[in-house]
Amino acid sequence: MIRIAVLGSTGSIGRSTLEVVARHPDRFQLVALTANRSVGTLGEQVRRFNVPVAVVADETAERPVSTAGVSWASGRSAVLDVAGRDDVDVVVNALVGAAGLEPTLRALSAGHRLALANKESLVAGGELVLRAARAGSADIVPIDSEHSAILQCLRGRDAASVHRIVLTASGGPFRGRNREDLERVQPSEALRHPTWDMGAKITIDSATLANKALEVVEARYLYDLDYDHIEAVVHPQSVIHSFVEFVDGSVLAQLGFPTMELPILYALSYPERVADRALRTFDPVEASPLTFEAVDHDAFPLFGLGVQAGRDGGASPAVFNAGNEVAVQAFLEGRIRFTEMADVVGEAMKRVGDHPVSSVQDVLDADAEARLVTSEAVDAR
Ligand SMILES: NC(=O)c1ccc[n+]([C@@H]2O[C@H](COP(=O)([O-])OP(=O)(O)OC[C@H]3O[C@@H](n4cnc5c(N)ncnc54)[C@H](OP(=O)(O)O)[C@@H]3O)[C@@H](O)[C@H]2O)c1
Structure with missing residues (x-):
């Protein structure tokens, strides 16, 4: 039995992961689920799968209706606790954005296999993530289909x-x-x-x-x-x-054929292959x-800007990623145009400049500065 914690179980990858788990009850067992604010969906999931631990990351979210046999917790540190639990074999990181970085590091340091959908954590903290994987002798198995x-x-x-x-x-x-x-x-x-x-x-x-x-x-x-x-x-x-x-x-x-359930199944069962008739x-x-x-x-x-950030190294990928997160949100809120997303991210990359990275704090600082500078660039439009 492979024991699984899903960070971000209420999102698109999280829900697909639960569908895969539901088809293989003899192989996979869910031990903890987390959401940001979707308390209702999380409650349904823990009831459906008999999951003993549920975490809501955002402490301002509504309080969950108590569910018998479920231990509820809230806050970012509770998400980190889930990532580092002793009774877990695989941590699925299906969070969105750089918020996934510290849970990625915690899961790897604890020696868990990381089934990684949250590419932003690897982009923002690349070398640190690889170092944590080496220190914890842990595998990173990507969920991104590519x-x-x-x-x-x-x-x-x-x-x-x-x-x-x-x-x-x-x-x-x-x-x-x-x-x-x-x-x-x-x-x-x-x-x-x-x-x-x-x-x-x-x-x-x-x-x-x-x-x-x-x-x-x-x-x-x-x-x-x-x-x-x-x-x-x-x-x-x-x-x-x-x-x-x-x-x-x-x-x-x-x-x-495009489905995320196949790379999810592969990441959960790696290096084995598991038959699944539901897949087309x-x-x-x-x-x-x-x-x-x-x-x-x-x-x-934005494609060229992001690759350039990768080539520049140091904190540049974290800056690109944070700037991009702010730009996407501003576009979704109708505050900037589609084409302006690249403009504000490019501006943030120029203004924040190069920073070396030797600790998680360096990444978090670069991320925070990039968010501030990109928000200013958005406001200036
Ligand atoms: N969707 C795909 O097909 C796909 C394919 C390849 C890679 N990926 C990658 O997988 C990751 C997840 O994508 P998605 O499409 O599944 O995203 P999504 O549908 O937006 O789901 C994100 C999940 O993370 C939770 N969350 C959001 N912000 C959080 C925060 N600050 N702290 C803690 N939890 C937070 C959300 O909780 P709430 O529901 O409460 O908001 C939700 O459970 C991304 O990195 C994406 O690039 C996705």
Whole structure:
């Protein structure tokens, strides 16, 4: 029995994780769930799965109706306690944003396998996260479908045999539009993703391609490749989840119809493979045609900005990530235009500048400064 804690169980990845667990009661057991404010949904989940521990991160959220046999707690430190519990084998980090960094570090330091959806924690705290994984002798198994694909293509192969990896990107709802067209797009249009059904923040990141930049940085840390050997290509059908090219020119890819339940199942059961009849069988004829396009850097400048932040290193990826979180929220609230998200993030990156990182506090400070500076840039518009 694999004992699982799900951080962010009420979100899109969290709910998909629970559906996977529900189909394999003989294999997986939920020991703790957390939400930010969705107390009602969390209550339903702990009742449905008989989970003994429930945590609400936001202390100002409504108080839960007491549920027999469930221990309720609240606050950020209670989320950290869940990540570090002794009775857990796998921590699923399905939180959104840099709020996931400290739980990621806590889970790894405790020696738990980290099934990581929260890419922002790896982007913001890259070296620190790898250090915590080494110190805790803990695995990070990605849930992002692209990184899961790469892991599956790489298994059992010598790292020196890899020439490059190519991450696929759906291109989002605005694929093919130019910068001028994008000036007037509304949040409701940006939230309509053509192939994936996800939380609001990652859906906007997919529309701007900031998500793909975060994934490039994530891949750099997960697979220890330098940025010259990590590329992205637009693949609108989201069937090929990524490619790995080896030094002899041979290319492996992992395919499947888009569903997050497959990479979630793989991350929970890794390195085993578990049969799951509920997952849609692949059919190459139905999946056809599979097409590819280059990334349009002019229309989607957040992609280049994010990769540059990764190349700059230090606190720059944390600054990009925090600035982007503020920009996404401001766009969703109608305070800035779609195209202004890149402008305010670029401004924040210039104003905050380079900072070395040697501790979590360095990352948190850079994150806080970037949020402040980006908010000022938003207010100035
Ligand atoms: N959705 C996907 O298909 C997908 C695919 C690949 C990677 N990812 C990554 O997975 C992560 C989660 O994405 P999602 O789409 O599942 O997000 P989501 O639907 O917005 O869910 C986020 C979850 O985290 C909780 N949460 C939000 N802010 C929090 C905070 N400050 N402290 C503690 N808990 C907080 C939310 O609780 P409440 O419900 O109470 O707000 C919810 O349970 C992101 O990093 C995303 O990039 C997602």
